[in-house]
Structures are given as C-alpha cells and as structure tokens.
Amino acid sequence: MKAVAIVGKKKTGKTTLGLALAQYFTDKGLKVGVVKHSHHGFDEEEGTDTQQYKQIASCVAAYSPSQSFVSWNKEKPLQDLLPLLDADVIIMEGGNMLGWMPRFITVREDNDDKDFFPELALAQIPACTKDNPPSSNEIERLAQLVMEKGFLLPGLNCKACGRESCKDFAADINSGKARPEGCKATSGRMDVTCNGLPLALNPFVSDILSAGISAMLSQLKGYAPGDLKITIKSGS
Ligand code: SF4
Numbered sequence: 001m002k003a004v005a006i007v008g009k010k011k012t013g014k015t016t017l018g019l020a021l022a023q024y025f026t027d028k029g030l031k032v033g034v035v036k037h038s039h040h041g042f043d044e045e046e047g048t049d050t051q052q053y054k055q056i057a058s059c060v061a062a063y064s065p066s067q068s069f070v071s072w073n074k075e076k077p078l079q080d081l082l083p084l085l086d087a088d089v090i091i092m093e094g095g096n097m098l099g100w101m102p103r104f105i106t107v108r109e110d111n112d113d114k115d116f117f118p119e120l121a122l123a124q125i126p127a128c129t130k131d132n133p134p135s136s137n138e139i140e141r142l143a144q145l146v147m148e149k150g151f152l153l154p155g156l157n158c159k160a161c162g163r164e165s166c167k168d169f170a171a172d173i174n175s176g177k178a179r180p181e182g183c184k185a186t187s188g189r190m191d192v193t194c195n196g197l198p199l200a201l202n203p204f205v206s207d208i209l210s211a212g213i214s215a216m217l218s219q220l221k222g223y224a225p226g227d228l229k230i231t232i233k234s235g236s
Helices: 014-027 049-056 078-085 136-149 166-174 203-217
Strands: 002-008 032-036 059-063 068-072 089-093 103-107 121-126 192-194 197-199
Touching: 002 014, 002 136, 014 032, 014 089, 014 103, 014 136, 032 078, 049 059, 121 136
Parallel strands: 002 089, 002 103, 032 089, 103 121
Antiparallel strands: 059 068, 192 197
16 A cells, blocks of 8 residues: 655645645556644534534434534544555645655744655655646656655564654655565564455564464374464454
8 A cells, every 4th residue: 555644834735735745646547545634623613403413412424325424522542543445645734744655744944844754755745735836747646756765663662673663664665765564563474354454463473473373273184384364254
C-alpha cells in the first residue's frame, strides 16, 4: 500500500492538495483512502438524526445504498482505522507527529518546514488555495513521487529494526538508507491476516506465537516441518 501525509501550517492548502491528489489517483483507477486528523473534532450539521445519536451513544454506524460510515465518540488508534479503508493509496491530511509514512509539507516560505519533520518530506509544496491550486503537471509529479516512494509502516515503535521509532526508520527509508521491507514487524516468521488484510506483529510476539503453535501442532498426526496455514473463522 502507498501512503503519504500532507502536513503544514494552517491555510497553506493541505486540503486543496489532498483533493487534487485524490482526484488524480481516482482517475487512474486506484482506490483512495483519506484520513483526516484534527485536534478539534469535526464540524457536523446540528440536529441530524445521526448527530443526535452520536451525542448519546459511544458509537454510531449507518449504511445506505450510497454510503456507509462508523463514528466513535473517542479517539481511535490509526492502526484500527486503516484496515477499514480498503485502499490502494492512503492520503492523510494532518497528523504531523505521526512518523509512519513520508509527507508533503505545504509551506509559505522556503524555511517554513522545520516543525514538520523535514527528514520525512518527499517534497515541499508552496502554499496554494482553492482558487490557485497546483498545476496538473505538478500534481502528476507529486503523484508519481507517492507511487515511487510512498509507504506505510505499522507504527508499533518496537525497535526491532534497530531504530528508536518507526519515524527514525521512515527517515532512513526516505534518505535511501533502508527499505520498507526492512520493517521486522511485517517480515517476521508469521503472517496474520484479519478479513484478508495483514496485521503487523511485534517480532517478539511473532516468535512466541509461531514457536508455541508449531510446538502444539507437532504433536498431531500428519505434522511435518514446513509452512503452516491456520484460518480461524469468526462466529465458529
Ligand atoms: S521494526 Fe517496524 S514497527 Fe518496529 S520500530 Fe522498526 S519500523 Fe517500526
């Protein structure tokens, strides 16, 4: 999966850029998932049915022939939300402190990026507006950067790659010193998928689980060393 964040100060055109990129990828036939991070919650129309339920319930889900959504009245870890998106490309608007993916930094001045982890930047983008958006050539250039260099780390900060955090590893990927496949949490002895989507596993947990399961199964008739596949069906 390709992923990129768009970060920058207020009113530097993050949404304008995000919308243009989302449109570009969609026109290319890719499924785009957008994540928006906000420190202040999200504006919603007062008095709608779902808004009234949301004021009382901890979680509201809605579905119709044209759209579906789930809304929680609390912050959820991004790791819990990403598997729901079913996307080829993730565009995250905001989330400056999140160091699991590279980023575009929207800036008003050349040196405006120092608070936005420039070591994770694929590019600095001059501030734009809805009325003065980036050119189509520029959007194509940025989209190609995402396809060539976009990535998503699991965000476990387990240090198994020898870095203090996923952000440090992401910076090394960005500078060409590492590759996303070097993340030990996604390349261990064990692959676990949930509803078809891979789950990141701390290497320690992966080793414990794989050793324990192999030891138990080795007592069964028919066991032979090799790759094992177990499927646990929900509701069974
Ligand atoms: S091994 Fe992967 S999940 Fe763990 S800190 Fe490194 S990049 Fe993050």
